[in-house]
Amino acid sequence: MDILRIPLFSILVFSCLFVMELASESAYSSMSWEPAEPKTFSLSPLASEEKIKSSQGSLLIGEDLYLPANFPDTNGKNTGGLLIRNIKTGTANRLDLKETVRGLAFDKEEGQIYVRLKKEIVVLQNGSLEIKKKVPFFQTNVSWGNIGFAQGKLFEIRENKLIFYDKETGSESEQKDLPLPKVSFTFDCSGKEIFFWYSKDGTNLHSYDPVLNKIKNSFTVHLESKEAGRLSCFKNDLVVLSPESEVYQNLIRIGNDYYPGKEENLVLKGNLSYRFSPSKDTIRFVLKITPKENSPETEIAVAIPPQETSSQILSEEKFHPNGKLTEDKQNNRTLIIPIPALSSGQTWEETVYSAKLTRYNIDSGLSSFQTSWEDWKVPNEWKQYLEDTSVYKISDPEIVRIKEELKSSNSNIEEYIQAVYKYIRKNMVYKQDGRFDPAPTVLQNGHGSCTEHSYAQISLLRSAGIPARMAWNWLPVGEKVELNHKIAEVWHPSFGWIPMEPLAPPRTRAGLTYAKHIIFAVLNQPYHSIIKGGDTLANFTKPAGGAARSISIELTPEISHRSIKQSDSGAEEIYPKSNPVKNRVLEKSEERIVE
Numbered sequence: 001m002d003i004l005r006i007p008l009f010s011i012l013v014f015s016c017l018f019v020m021e022l023a024s025e026s027a028y029s030s031m032s033w034e035p036a037e038p039k040t041f042s043l044s045p046l047a048s049e050e051k052i053k054s055s056q057g058s059l060l061i062g063e064d065l066y067l068p069a070n071f072p073d074t075n076g077k078n079t080g081g082l083l084i085r086n087i088k089t090g091t092a093n094r095l096d097l098k099e100t101v102r103g104l105a106f107d108k109e110e111g112q113i114y115v116r117l118k119k120e121i122v123v124l125q126n127g128s129l130e131i132k133k134k135v136p137f138f139q140t141n142v143s144w145g146n147i148g149f150a151q152g153k154l155f156e157i158r159e160n161k162l163i164f165y166d167k168e169t170g171s172e173s174e175q176k177d178l179p180l181p182k183v184s185f186t187f188d189c190s191g192k193e194i195f196f197w198y199s200k201d202g203t204n205l206h207s208y209d210p211v212l213n214k215i216k217n218s219f220t221v222h223l224e225s226k227e228a229g230r231l232s233c234f235k236n237d238l239v240v241l242s243p244e245s246e247v248y249q250n251l252i253r254i255g256n257d258y259y260p261g262k263e264e265n266l267v268l269k270g271n272l273s274y275r276f277s278p279s280k281d282t283i284r285f286v287l288k289i290t291p292k293e294n295s296p297e298t299e300i301a302v303a304i305p306p307q308e309t310s311s312q313i314l315s316e317e318k319f320h321p322n323g324k325l326t327e328d329k330q331n332n333r334t335l336i337i338p339i340p341a342l343s344s345g346q347t348w349e350e351t352v353y354s355a356k357l358t359r360y361n362i363d364s365g366l367s368s369f370q371t372s373w374e375d376w377k378v379p380n381e382w383k384q385y386l387e388d389t390s391v392y393k394i395s396d397p398e399i400v401r402i403k404e405e406l407k408s409s410n411s412n413i414e415e416y417i418q419a420v421y422k423y424i425r426k427n428m429v430y431k432q433d434g435r436f437d438p439a440p441t442v443l444q445n446g447h448g449s450c451t452e453h454s455y456a457q458i459s460l461l462r463s464a465g466i467p468a469r470m471a472w473n474w475l476p477v478g479e480k481v482e483l484n485h486k487i488a489e490v491w492h493p494s495f496g497w498i499p500m501e502p503l504a505p506p507r508t509r510a511g512l513t514y515a516k517h518i519i520f521a522v523l524n525q526p527y528h529s530i531i532k533g534g535d536t537l538a539n540f541t542k543p544a545g546g547a548a549r550s551i552s553i554e555l556t557p558e559i560s561h562r563s564i565k566q567s568d569s570g571a572e573e574i575y576p577k578s579n580p581v582k583n584r585v586l587e588k589s590e591e592r593i594v595e
Contacts, residue, residue, distance in 0.1 A: 026307065026308065027306045027330055027331040027497075027521075027522045028306060028497050029496030029497060030496075031268055031269075031310075032268065033267070033268055033269070033275065034266065034267055034269055036252060036261045036262055036265040036274065037263050038249040038260065039239075039249060039250040040248055040249050041087040041088075041241060041248035042088070042089070042090040043065070043085045043090055043092075043241065044085060044090045044091065044092045047071075050069055050070075050083060050094075051069060051071070052067055052068070052243055052244050053070070053100065053101070053143065055143045055144060055229070056101070056144040056229055057103075057104065057144055057146070057185050057186075057230075058229065058230055058232060058241065059104035059106060060087070060232035060233070060239070061106050061126060063086050063087050063088045063089075064084055064085070064086055065084070065085045065086075065087055065241050066082050066083075066084055066104055066113070067082065067084075068080070068100065068101035068102075069081065069082065069083040069094075070100070071083070071096075073098075079096050079097075079098055080096075080097060080098065080100040080101060081095045081096045081101065082094070082095040082101060083243075085243070087248070097117065097122060099117045099118065100118070100143075101115055101117065102116045102118065102142070102143065103115075103116030103144060103145045103146060103156075105148045105188065106188070107154075108149065111125065111126045111127075112124065112126060112132060113125075113126055113129075114147060114154065116137065116140075116147050118139060118140065118141070119139045120135060120136050120170075121134070121137045121147075121170065122134055135167070135169065137170045138158075144185075144229070145158070146183060146186035147186075148186050148187075148188035148194060149188055150192070150194055151192070151210065153165075153167070154166075155210070157178070157183045157196075159182055159183075160177060160183065161175055161176065162175070162176045162178055162213075163175045163176075176210075176213050179214060180206065180215070181198075183196045183197065183198055184197045184228065185229050187205075187233060190233075193207050193209055193210075194207075199225075200218070201218075203218035204219075204221055204225075205218070205220070205231075205258070207219070217256065218256065219257065219258060220257045220258070221238070221251065221257075221258040222260065223258075227240050227245065227247065230247075238250070238253075239251065240260070247260075252274065253271055254271060254273065254274045254363050254364070254365040255363070255367040256365070256367050257274075257363060257365070259274050262276070265278070266360070268495070272364065272368065272495055273310065273362065273363065273364040273365065273495055274362070275310075275360035275361070275362055276360060276362075276363075277360065277361045278358050278359065278360050279516055280356070280357070281356075281357045281358075281359075281555040281556060281557045281558065282354060282355070282357070282555070282558075283305075283353075283354065283355055283357040283553065283554070284353070284553070284556070285302060285351065285352050285551060285553055286351050286352070286552040286553075286554070287300065287302065287337065287350060287351075287538060287550075287551050288347065288549070288550050288552070289339055289342065289347070289348040289349070289544075289547050289549050290346075290348075290547065290548050291343075291345075291346065291544070291545055291546060292345075292546050292547070293545060293546055294342070294343055294344050295342045295544055295546070295547040296544075297340060298338075298339045298541075298543065298544040298547070299336055299337060299338050299339060299540070299541050300538055300539065300540050300541065301334050301335070301336055301337075301530050301531050301539060301541050302323075302334065302352055302353065302531075302551065303332070303333075303334060303521050303531055303537045303538070304319075304333040304334065304335050304353060304520070305333070305518060306331075306333065309471075309519050310362050310364070310496060310497060310498050310499065311359060311360045311516070311517065312357065312359045312517070313357075313358045314355045314356065316355055316356045317354070318353070318354050318355065319335060319352070319353055320335065320337055320351075320352040320353065322338055323335045323336065323337045323352060326530070328528075328529040328530055329384065329524070329529065330384075330469075330523065330524055331522075332521040332522060332528065332529070332530075339547075342547065357555070359516035360516070361516070362498070362511070362512065362513060364495045365511075366414040366417060366492070366495070366510065366511050367414065369412075369414050369494060371412050371413040371414060372411075372412055372413075373407075373412070373413065376413050376465065376466075377493075378465070379493075382467045382491050383467070384524050385462070385467035385468060385469045385524055386466075387462070387524065389525055389526065391436070391438045391455050391526050392438070392439050392459040392462060393438050393439055393440050394439075394463035395463070396438075396439070396440040398440040398443060398444065402460060403460055403464050406420060406423060413466065413492075414492075416464060416466070417461070417490055417492075417510050418509055420457055420461055420500075420510070421500055421502065421509060422509075424456055424457055425502050427443070427446055428442070428447060428448060428453060428456065428502075429447045430447070430448075430453070430503055431448060432449045433449075435452075436449070436452060436526075437452060439458070439459035442456045443456050449486075450485055450503055451486045453502055453503065454486045454500075455526070457488040457490075457502075458470065458488050461488070466490060466491070467490070468488055468500075469488070469489055469497075469522050469523060470526060471486070471487050471497075471521075471522050471523075472486060472519070472520050472521045472522070472523060472528070473485050473486070473487065473519040474518050474520065474553070475504075475515060475518070487499055487500060487517065489522065490510060495511065497522075498511040499511065499517070501513040501515055520537060537551055538551040
């Protein structure tokens, strides 16, 4: 998070611009994104007298959803039983069991539903709901006692114990200590594995093998915890079916994360990456030139953002009518604008660029792949991002040592990428001291600015033969663009270029960030090939007679940030954030937060 030294100016009247047609290669791989349209289900609403037991779970069998509930019986008195909703037709039925339901399971072998009450299990025939038998069972006083079937056996989860029972007699046959301290809900999807709901290290859904008594995999379901009991397995999806909140939809799996489908979000074809929580703004560049003495005709280069990155999309672009759009070897777009001769004290000030800008949170499911080192191939167009420079030093003994250490404990490309990210997070802290040391020195020091964090990541990736580069971006604070920032990007054939952001939330893995960067250029070397002079988005390319230049970048949101926060009140629970990194602006003695 390096300091932005370009002053900001207020927005001007947008005029004398026109749309330029673009036909050029992109700095980013072309990827096929699709709307993340939710697969919704049609359940009839609850009747006013029907009360779902909110602390309890549910059971989905085929198209029928079984929900523990209270409702009036035939005499008008309150009773307990099951509400049954068909997710295809929306039809509703009730089954009065005269008691609160405390657990549900489905015996697929016999086609029977096991309904746990306080002291017994009532066994129903699926379809007809005929009571086939009643089985005495371990007495429970809790509101929900997890039961299910695995390998054809009835089981119960009690705290952190897995207990098997004879399904005919209800007698206990086996008991195991689980590798989790407590389980809130159990989901029996295939009969071969069991899913447990328990929050641990950023995950909350755990796939458990009852034969090996071990956790096979852990997932993060981005769902409010109160909806956890309404999760069900439906074909190859997880679905949440909650009459209380009227949420009936599938969840989209991205790697080891499950996200709710929403039309405003985008999914990379094949459920590889997910763009979510979009922010929509109009972005404007206002350029101002003021000479202290008579200035000759000159020209100025302005960095123009790429049309599409992994997490931003530009549309309705308009450019200054006298501007000429050029590209460098990294396909960075630069607008060259002629500036007329100016007298001393005369000011030239115009809007040179505008566009509609949409930025997303992004998550890329690298864990879906296990590419061996032998099968790893890099196309010629991206091999420039394997080159060495004086700041990367990819053959330095310290870089090679760390690379080999990480490779030895990570068997594939995707694991190595994540290992690099985690190594930087664990071994480096943020410190801005005005130095830009090369990667080996940065890693030895254990601290650095955002640029130096990027040096270290790029060096370790390029040293292993994985294309990596620096993305030069700004981060808005409120409705202003105030922080100059750098991040590393890594290339993968299935995802294109994805962020390696260790300094903004949630700071958990490569390919995931909630920071809505505005990317202006991607850098093979640590500098822009056309715009010289350090961290500036605009600079003279011809003598300017001492004229001063400044550029103002303004964002005008389609919806105010205040409105977004009010309408997205559950976002913090669904998308929890880690503690953000503070950027101390030394000259002003202020702290800014990157998020």
